[in-house]
Amino acid sequence: MRATLPAVLVVIAAGLMGACAHLGNTEPEAPQQAAIPVPLIPLEERDGYAFAGPWGLRGLLLPPEVSGGPWELSGRFQFDTGGYEVGEPQVSIQQRRPEAVLITLPVVEPPPDAMVSQVITEVPFEASIQASINAQFQLDIQPMTAEE
Numbered sequence: 001m002r003a004t005l006p007a008v009l010v011v012i013a014a015g016l017m018g019a020c021a022h023l024g025n026t027e028p029e030a031p032q033q034a035a036i037p038v039p040l041i042p043l044e045e046r047d048g049y050a051f052a053g054p055w056g057l058r059g060l061l062l063p064p065e066v067s068g069g070p071w072e073l074s075g076r077f078q079f080d081t082g083g084y085e086v087g088e089p090q091v092s093i094q095q096r097r098p099e100a101v102l103i104t105l106p107v108v109e110p111p112p113d114a115m116v117s118q119v120i121t122e123v124p125f126e127a128s129i130q131a132s133i134n135a136q137f138q139l140d141i142q143p144m145t146a147e148e
Contacts, residue, residue: 035140070128082117083110089127099135
């Protein structure tokens with residue numbers, strides 16, 4: 001069976017339009033680097049954890065104040081310059097028994113050749129995390145480099 005030239009052109013045009021439509025729906029994402037694990041240190045005076053990490057990261061992860069309530073994550077980054085962006089903390093349950101919770105803090109770094117303000121910049125973050133009182137937590141920073 002032999003296809004005619006107009007039929008072939010229609011098929012090619014339809015394929016190109018579909019490919020272009022797909023390309024138009026994608027959002028550019030910052031290139032990801034390896035995640036940086038942040039140690040969770042049990043608090044001595046109460047239940048919960050403290051943490052510290054790169055970029056002046058400091059914070060707390062505290063258990064629910066009432067039965068069945070959420071864990072509360074709060075903290076801040078202290079960057080040496082401007083140009084950094086911190087996304088909302090991302091929470092995912094990795095397994096159910098025992099409950100393992102992964103918390104990821106996305107940080108977009110400015111491009112290496114970007115002009116940034118030379119001022120210490122504090123960026124706070126917080127999240128409520130619905131997890132059992134016996135949950136095991138892992139905290140990671142996910143650094144990304146901004147596209148120019």
